[in-house]
Amino acid sequence: MTAQPLVPPFTRETAVAKVRRAEDAWNSRDPQSVALAYTPDSRWRNRSEWLQGREEIVGFLTRKWARELSYRLVKELWAHDDDRIAVRFAYEWHDDTGRWFRSFGNENWEFDGAGLMRVRHASINDVPIEEPARRYHWPLGRRPDGHPGLSELGF
Template identity: 85%
Template sequence: MTAQPLVPPFTRETAVAKVRRAEDAWNTRDPEKVALAYTPDSRWRNRAEWVTGREEIVGFLTRKWARELDYRLVKELWAHDGSRIAVRFAYEWHDDGGRWYRSYGNENWDFDGSGLMRVRHASINDVPIEESDRRLHWPLGRRPDHHPGLTGLGF
């Protein structure tokens, strides 16, 4: 079965589905696959870095996931209106020295009429954690449906 395209204007139901699809894609840690959800000329602000277009998105994500190891992400809808969605998220990862982090953030998204993201603004803060404080436990890949989301985790 092919997934329904999720296009603006978003309802609460389609916005929630769009957020979960984005989470699922990012949890693949496949830069080429993730980049296909964005317009060819998509513009990003990620922390203090500006990225434009799919080629730069692939490069950015390749560098990100080479540095952020065992990455697991949870996203949650914050708000939606027309072609825009706001999300909050948390992800856990470790560096090559074995130090663990939880990164918290917010994203603002704007989509074109075909449902591709044309603008992404992300603000992110990293918090060092002990491995024993990790809360995102599942095999690498898609978060299982039974695993709590951000609200269920108390984030």
């Protein structure tokens, strides 16, 4: 059974659900699947990189997850209105030398009437961490429901 689409106008409940679905999708690390949540002509700013369209999104995510290994992400709703959602997030990953990082960021999302994201702006900072400082230890994939969120972790 396919999950119901979450479409504007968003309530707090549907915005929280939209954020969790996005987190789950990104934790799959499947660029093709993730790109389907965006309009075919979606516009992105990710750090200092500007992208447009699903093809560029797939290429970006493929490169990202080839370099950001053991990627695990937690997102949290910050605010919403009818067709926009603001999110804060943190993810942990390591590079090919085994150095660990926690990346903190904020995203601003805008959706079309079908619930596809047409605009995404992301600002992100990477912080080197030692492996014992990691907080995300679940098996790769979806964050377990009982795992603490950003607020509970003090992020």
